[in-house]
Amino acid sequence: MNKDMNKVMNKELLVKVCLRVNNFLKNNTDGHDVAHIYRVYQNAVYIADNIENCDKDVIILSALLHDVDDYKLFHTKNNENARSILISCEVEKDKIEEICNIINSVSFSKNKKPATIEGQIVQDADRLDAIGAIGIGRTFAYGGCHKRTLQDSIEHFFKKLLRLKSLMNTDVAKDLAEERHLFLLKFLEEWNLENNSLFNQEI
Numbered sequence: 454m455n456k457d458m459n460k461v462m463n464k465e466l467l468v469k470v471c472l473r474v475n476n477f478l479k480n481n482t483d484g485h486d487v488a489h490i491y492r493v494y495q496n497a498v499y500i501a502d503n504i505e506n507c508d509k510d511v512i513i514l515s516a517l518l519h520d521v522d523d524y525k526l527f528h529t530k531n532n533e534n535a536r537s538i539l540i541s542c543e544v545e546k547d548k549i550e551e552i553c554n555i556i557n558s559v560s561f562s563k564n565k566k567p568a569t570i571e572g573q574i575v576q577d578a579d580r581l582d583a584i585g586a587i588g589i590g591r592t593f594a595y596g597g598c599h600k601r602t603l604q605d606s607i608e609h610f611f612k613k614l615l616r617l618k619s620l621m622n623t624d625v626a627k628d629l630a631e632e633r634h635l636f637l638l639k640f641l642e643e644w645n646l647e648n649n650s651l652f653n654q655e656i
């Protein structure tokens with residue numbers, strides 16, 4: 454793998470990793486599906502293109518593999534799934550460690566800022582997919598899948614989604630988050646309006 458920003462990652466490796474990730478997430482219905490992975494990958498590449506001196510290959514691989522050992526989805530230890538994919542794709546040992554460290558530092562529940570710019574970019578890329586229209590869709594998909602009420606999903610906006618804008622690490626992600634955050638507020642306003650108008654109706 455190269456460290457040169459302008460060289461694109463080896464296509465063969467990219468395809469191999471994507472196919473293996475697809476095997477793990479193809480049946481997912483709670484918002485952690487392959488489309489989520491693809492959007493996070495795209496977000497990460499977009500952010501990385503605007504930042505000098507970052508290892509794009511590490512960013513791309515971490516973005517693609519960030520959910521294959523998620524505790525909500527799998528009961529693996531020590532990034533077992535990510536490691537098996539990377540080993541089968543013949544990625545170097547030190548890179549595998551770097552990627553696993555990033556994956557372990559991006560989760561919202563861990564509540565920490567990744568130590569490296571590569572980790573910070575992947576965390577921002579994942580968080581961007583949790584807000585805006587996509588974030589709303591994913592929140593209700595997750596809620597439905599895990600037998601949560603609609604009100605539980607609305608509460609998730611306050612526990613997590615509305616906090617993400619101010620937790621972005623990079624300026625690029627902060628800019629992208631702005632509009633998506635406004636859309637969350639607009640949605641909540643409309644949600645309240647429609648609920649209240651129902652209750653105020655004379656029957």
Ligand code: NI
Pocket residue numbers: 485489493519520579
């Ligand atoms: Ni994710």
